[in-house]
Amino acid sequence: MRRMISDMINRFPGFHVAGVASDGQEALRRIEELEPDLVTLDIEMPRLDGFGVLERVMSSRPRPIVVFSAYTESGSVAALRALDLGAVDFVAKPSGPISFDLGRVEVRLYEALQAAAAADVGALIAERTLEAEPVVAPRIGGEAVVAIAASTGGPRALSTVLRALPPSLGAAVLIVQHMPPGFTSTLAARLSAVASLPVVEASGGESVVPDRAWLAPGDFHMRVRRIEGTVKITLDQRESIWGTRPAADALFPSVAEAFGERSVGVVLTGMGRDGANGLAAIRASGGRTIAQDEPTSVVYGMPGRAVEQGAAERVVSLDGVPGAIVECLAELTVPGDEVY
Secondary structure, eight states: OHHHHHHHHHHSTTOOOOOOOSSHHHHHHHHHHHOOSOEEEESSOSSSOHHHHHHHHHHHSOOOEEEEEOSSHHHHHHHHHHHHHTOSEEEEOOSSOHHHHHHHHHHHHHHHHHHHHHOOHHHHHHHHHOOOOOOOOOOOOSOOEEEEEEOTTHHHHHHHHHHHSOTTOSSEEEEEEOOOTTHHHHHHHHHHHHSSSOEEEOOSOOBOOTTOEEEOOTTOEEEEEEETTEEEEEEEOOOOBTTBSSOHHHHHHHHHHHHGGGEEEEEOSBSSSTTHHHHHHHHHTTOEEEEEOTTTOSSBHHHHHHHHTTOOSEEEOGGGHHHHHHHHHHTTOOTTOOOO
């Protein structure tokens, strides 16, 4: 497996394998000797597992790390734990015959290494301990929705935002996090455990109601559609957008169409350009738009693109996102309307 991964990396333009290690203890020695720009790490290693290596590296010699985890339920839990400990991204190892999954792994590994190379290690470290102050629920008249997009650095950023939002937000929350199938259900459960409102993986057909959050499942685009006055969640496997499915540029335009000025769009940290066009659609429909700022973004690709396109009305730090969301929702208030 090490040889296969090394050969892959050496074929990638701009990347070169400086050294390999057969166990965790050797990995620590090699990292200290070679001072690599990036590290790839298997969670399952003898002598010292990937978690132990990750913790020691991030506490003493922090640098971007991409981890490999099994394509299983336990593997998804391990991958998210690695992200909590400071890994930039993860790659699911082959789930069946290696030859069958080889192309998928190679594409995903290249994407992860590109994200790691672009990552701001300082923001990555700060994100682990960043806390946003809880915010007070706004008074909202009528329906409203908050649509959030994230990629690299997203799981912890989402945790920071959702933890600070009030349980009686008065709006539904729809989330796109770039992540493969199987891993999104685990992420939804983890987010729900820390968030003030319930977070579930969308299954399709749900009515969009206030004070609940839905996460798009891996390998499915999530959209919303107004049917006889009720907004429903729909899932589909139409063509990937910007190489990813789910994509914010599938969700956001549907939010703009279904909710118009009653929508708030948010683009958080992430590699690439997904979400910028959709955020522009929300803004054009009269909705409010927010992008995470560069200093607190692990990767400023997605929010940076949104800012460049003029799609973001507000640009705020990660810990300022919950407050900005509530301020945008408060601007929708109609005096005398019922509070959800």
